[in-house]
Amino acid sequence: MIYDYEPSVDLAMTTNAFLLKGAAQRLKDAGLKRINVSVDTLIPEVAKDIAGKDVLKNVLEGVDEALHVGLKVKVNMVPMKTVNAQEIVSVLEYCKERNMSIRFIEYMENKFAAKEIQGMKSPELLAILREKYEFTDDGFDGSSPSHYYTMKDGYRFGIIEPYEDDFCKKCNRIRLTAEGNLIPCLYFDEAMSISASIKKGDIKGAAAVLKEVVRTKPEKNRWGGEDDEVSSRAFYETGG
Numbered sequence: 001m002i003y004d005y006e007p008s009v010d011l012a013m014t015t016n017a018f019l020l021k022g023a024a025q026r027l028k029d030a031g032l033k034r035i036n037v038s039v040d041t042l043i044p045e046v047a048k049d050i051a052g053k054d055v056l057k058n059v060l061e062g063v064d065e066a067l068h069v070g071l072k073v074k075v076n077m078v079p080m081k082t083v084n085a086q087e088i089v090s091v092l093e094y095c096k097e098r099n100m101s102i103r104f105i106e107y108m109e110n111k112f113a114a115k116e117i118q119g120m121k122s123p124e125l126l127a128i129l130r131e132k133y134e135f136t137d138d139g140f141d142g143s144s145p146s147h148y149y150t151m152k153d154g155y156r157f158g159i160i161e162p163y164e165d166d167f168c169k170k171c172n173r174i175r176l177t178a179e180g181n182l183i184p185c186l187y188f189d190e191a192m193s194i195s196a197s198i199k200k201g202d203i204k205g206a207a208a209v210l211k212e213v214v215r216t217k218p219e220k221n222r223w224g225g226e227d228d229e230v231s232s233r234a235f236y237e238t239g240g
C-alpha cells in the first residue's frame, strides 16, 4: 500500500527475524526491499541470554532466507563488555561474507536494560577492528546516523555513536510503531497516535499529526547527560 502511494519511498522493516524464514518471500512479493535485523552474537547460549529465548537458529535461517529471496539485509550489533565483545570481528565477518552491511551501535542505557551491562564506545570498537583490518574514516553520509568506515577491499561498516555531541544534528527520523504511534525521537517518551485518522481515512487529520510530530522533534538526545538520564521507553517498542 505504501509503495502504491509513493513508489520512491525508501522503506525498510525492522524485525527480530524470529519468524522471518516463513515470511521473507511474502515480504519480498509485497514490495519490501530491505530489512534490519539485530545479530548481537553467533553463539546460541549468548543469544538465549540476551533474548530470554533460544532464538539464534531462527534468526540466522531467517536472514539466509531473506537474502535468498532478494531482500537486502542490514545487521545491527550492540557490543557489550562481558556479553559479546569477543564477537565483534566474527559478526562483522558473518556480514561481510554475505555482503550485508553492519552497523555497530553503542549501547544506549534505558530503564529496561540490566544495570550491570556496560556498552562499548566507538574508540574501543575501532581499536579491536584495527588489530585485524585497515580502513579509512568516511565520516557521515546524508541523514544517516552512522559514522562510516571503508576497508581496503571496499567493505563498509558503520558505527552509531549517540553519545557524541553532534550525533542528532542531521537526524530526520520519524518512527511509526505497529500500534500506529508516531515517535519523533528514539530517546524521548513523546509519541502521537496517527492510527485513528488513518482508520477514518482522514488524510488531513493524519497530515496534521505528522506535522505536529515533526514540529516537536527534539534537537538532540540526552544520553551521557549530566543528570545521568536514561530513556524510559523500551527500544523493542520503538523499532530501529
Ligand code: SF4
Pocket (backbone or CB within 6 Å): 145, 162, 167, 168, 171, 172, 173, 184, 185, 186, 187, 218, 219, 220, 221
Ligand atoms: S536520539 Fe532522537 S534526534 Fe538523536 S538521532 Fe536518535 S531519533 Fe534522532
